Amino acid sequence: MTSSHKLCVNVPLWVQFIALALNGSAAVLPPQGGECDCGLIGDYVNPASPAELYRGPKGESLLGEYIAKLAPSFPNFDLEVKRVADGRIVIIVPNLAQNTAYGFSPNDHAFAYFSIRNQGGAPDAAIEVAAVYNLADANAAPVQPVWSFEKQGAASAGFGFSPHDRYFAFTVVSGPNSSVLKVIDTSDGRAQVDTDLHFFTVPIDNVQVGGWGFSPDPEDRSFVYAYTFGQLSASLNVINLESKQGVVSRTLHGEASWQFSPCGDVFGVVATNNFSGNDVGLI
Numbered sequence: 001m002t003s004s005h006k007l008c009v010n011v012p013l014w015v016q017f018i019a020l021a022l023n024g025s026a027a028v029l030p031p032q033g034g035e036c037d038c039g040l041i042g043d044y045v046n047p048a049s050p051a052e053l054y055r056g057p058k059g060e061s062l063l064g065e066y067i068a069k070l071a072p073s074f075p076n077f078d079l080e081v082k083r084v085a086d087g088r089i090v091i092i093v094p095n096l097a098q099n100t101a102y103g104f105s106p107n108d109h110a111f112a113y114f115s116i117r118n119q120g121g122a123p124d125a126a127i128e129v130a131a132v133y134n135l136a137d138a139n140a141a142p143v144q145p146v147w148s149f150e151k152q153g154a155a156s157a158g159f160g161f162s163p164h165d166r167y168f169a170f171t172v173v174s175g176p177n178s179s180v181l182k183v184i185d186t187s188d189g190r191a192q193v194d195t196d197l198h199f200f201t202v203p204i205d206n207v208q209v210g211g212w213g214f215s216p217d218p219e220d221r222s223f224v225y226a227y228t229f230g231q232l233s234a235s236l237n238v239i240n241l242e243s244k245q246g247v248v249s250r251t252l253h254g255e256a257s258w259q260f261s262p263c264g265d266v267f268g269v270v271a272t273n274n275f276s277g278n279d280v281g282l283i
Contacts (some may be wrong), residue, residue, distance in 0.1 A: 006202045009102075016084030044259035044268050047108070047213025047224050049251075050160025050169040053103025053112055061104035066135065068089070068102055081111055083138055090141040091133055103227060105161040105168075109135055110186040112168055114159055127152055130159070134187055150184075162220035167192065169212060169223070183223055183241060197227045199263040215264030222264060227251070236265055 054062045059069045065084055070077040081091035091111060093162075102113035111133040116126050131145035142216040147172065153204055168184040170219045174196065183193035215222035219242070237257065238248035254272030261268070 017155060036274070039195075044261055045216050046156060047211070048216060049213045050158075051106055052160055053101060054106065055103040060084075061108045062106060063108040065108045065113070066104065067102055068104070070098065070100060070102075072095065072126070076117075079113060081133075083141075083144075088141055090135070090138040090143050092142055093131070096129075101159075104135075105153045105165040107165045107187065109165040110161065110168065111135055112159070112161070128157070128172065128206050130157075130170060132184055132186055132189065134189075136187070137182070140272070146186065147184045147191075160222040162187070162214045163216075164218050164220050167223070169210075169214075171197075181225060185194060185241075192244050193223060193239050200228050200230050200233075211258075215267075216261045216262060217264035218283060222247075222267070223246075224258065226256075236269070 033233060042170065051147060055068060056062070059067045061067070065178070066081055067084060068079065068081045070079055072092065076095045077100065079091070079093040079096050079102060080089055081175050082089050093113065095117060096115040097117065100113055100115035102111070102115075104111050112114060112131065114128070114130040116128055128151045129149065131148040132266070133143050134146050135143065137143045147168070149172075151172065153175075157170070159170045161168055165186060168186055169182070170184065171179050171181045174180045177199045179197050181197055182191050184190070185192055212223070212225040214220045215224075216243070221242055222238055223241055224236070224238045226234055228234045232253055234252040234256070235251045236248065236252055236256065237246060241246050241247070248267060250271075251267070252271050256269060256271040258267060258269045
């Protein structure tokens with residue numbers, strides 16, 4: 001879905017649209033001629049997928065303020081994060097596996113890792129561990145995690161930071177047809193999203209959801225995720241992360257696509273309707 005007009009101007013009468021209010025409520029707008037308090041002009045954009053944990057060739061963060069490395073400590077490894085300016089070790093985590101995933105958020109504000117302990121044993125004896133650190137607390141080294149996760153058994157997981165470092169999205173398989181989805185505030189560890197997803201079939205990829213991502217605004221204000229829960233049904237959800245309120249919860253029965261307006265105030269959906277062709281709406 002694209003638009004060459006300023007948001008919410010000259011929208012056809014047959015289009016229904018709802019603004020994602022900052023307080024998490026859905027504010028119904030007039031079908032034509034309204035404004036969205038956004039000065040940007042341009043195409044709608046896809047949700048920003050969670051960014052991979054960044055680590056440069058020498059373990060450095062993207063802005064070069066920190067360096068992370070796994071140091072051998074038989075039979076496992078210790079994870080260390082050092083501040084470049086003064087060489088101070090601000091994070092140390094012992095007893096992790098060699099293939100631990102670890103790295104920094106896009107603006108060096110946060111750090112996270114995901115690992116499996118006891119990896120050499122049986123899968124049901126392994127323990128999955130993950131943690132998020134707020135590097136604004138680096139002066140109080142060693143920094144303690146603002147959020148941590150531990151689960152018995154080894155299963156695939158997906159995770160990453162929001163584009164502006166504010167949140168950490170995390171999902172892990174929790175059963176034959178289910179997974180846990182969390183979105184964590186990187187400043188204090190609060191779970192702004194904490195839900196169980198129950199699938200129609202066994203999840204087959206590392207993300208475990210049909211699609212997920214953040215709105216394009218600097219606050220990373222909204223989070224969207226979709227997953228299949230029936231043979232011909234999928235659930236599409238949008239959460240206002242500031243208020244923790246759901247502003248969209250919609251069942252889809254066919255192919256669909258969705259995008260955010262440039263300011264993230266409006267969410268557009270094009271969905272196949274088995275009875276009347278395509279439904280188009282700005283939500």
